[in-house]
Amino acid sequence: MAQHLAPALAAAGHTVVGVWSRTPESAASVAASVPGAAVLGSLQHLPAAAVYLLALPDAVVPEVLAAAQFPAGALVAHTAGALPLSVFAAYPRIRGGVFYPLQTFSPGRQIQWPAVPLCLEAADAAGLTALRTLATSLSQEVRELSSEQRLQLHMAAVWACNFPNHLLGISHALLAQAGQPWELLHPLIRETVDKALALPPFTAQTGPAVRHDAATLARHEATLAAHPDWQTLYKELTASIQRTAAGFGANNEAGK
């Protein structure tokens, strides 16, 4: 996250004063990507800054909060989707906030920041204003969300990003084992997503599960015999699609 956020902030005209990381190499790498940023060797002597961004995995934020010596009254914001603002409650000397970019970050990927929703929360009005100014310099999609709203959004994001990516990974692996190129599925994947964004996805459901095509389901399950984990997951997903169709009324249109 910091690898993506620091250059974006610098490009938007902000000064990245310093960078700290649990791994010094990461701090050096991030600092090298922004002009004038210092590598911070310790959390004990932090330089003055308008805002301290904790671009850290959720589980690490509490550890860093416990270890760091922020200046009194510092505005400190984490970037985690599922971590409530109350994580700051034990630290009355600092002003807590949240600066959550709703996006998936991998090394080497170029992020289109103007479209990335930035979800803000702050313990006080001045903190919220400061975070909003920072956020609007990066993105056109800035919104204030409560910790509970953010958690719901983060969970929806797991269903929309992390889980589909895993299934795409299984597809990729099965295709490679079959000696077929991944590119063969690209038009299908593109259309699947275009359709899911244009229609409510449940109404766009196609395939053997939703049409209760028992013969095809049996052929697929047999083909997965060498991958018992994926075979189990295939059955779970098929059952979930069928339960959903029974409950919501899905499109049984013949198709793929």
Next chain:
Amino acid sequence: MAQHLAPALAAAGHTVVGVWSRTPESAASVAASVPGAAVLGSLQHLPAAAVYLLALPDAVVPEVLAAAQFPAGALVAHTAGALPLSVFAAYPRIRGGVFYPLQTFSPGRQIQWPAVPLCLEAADAAGLTALRTLATSLSQEVRELSSEQRLQLHMAAVWACNFPNHLLGISHALLAQAGQPWELLHPLIRETVDKALALPPFTAQTGPAVRHDAATLARHEATLAAHPDWQTLYKELTASIQRTAAGFGANNEAGK
């Protein structure tokens, strides 16, 4: 499928002689979309044609083969991914073939046919040539696949299309319940797919499952208490991501 295929064939310069469907309204609707096509009231008196396309759900193809009276020597091709060519073996009077478009079809969607992979198979060389001529008039991605290869491809397509669409549907439903707009997730979903097509998806895996973020996983599971089916699926998918990461070595980069 027929609703999409018939106009595409007509637009490519072919004559759609007639259309039959189990539901006469569907036959009329497809026939109305192509100039000069007759609605066929029966499978007993079929007009002469260079090829008979069975654009039917997999389970219906055997029923139609058993019921229809094709002219002797007719080239008859089904469009199903998981149905082997041997489905024609019991009908020596006709020449069997497969014309499988690797795409998901829903009413109202415009299909970009030139990019749709068309997977062909035929019982004889002349049939394959005829299907290839038909296919290359629609698409630039025509390939001959055996029944076994096509089954593998079709299963990979279920993992890449039908299953991710279901998860996107769950995401959509959870977001709606949280009072948040679906559009908020669009940049994330776009980047997820762009990344999965550019990198091997397993190496692009992010999120609480792959980084073993137990606190976030527990918060998400608690949030799903009202949806026990989805809570179970959440746990299954999380476990599968973690097993995969243990086996394949995934990117534990902090991120979403």
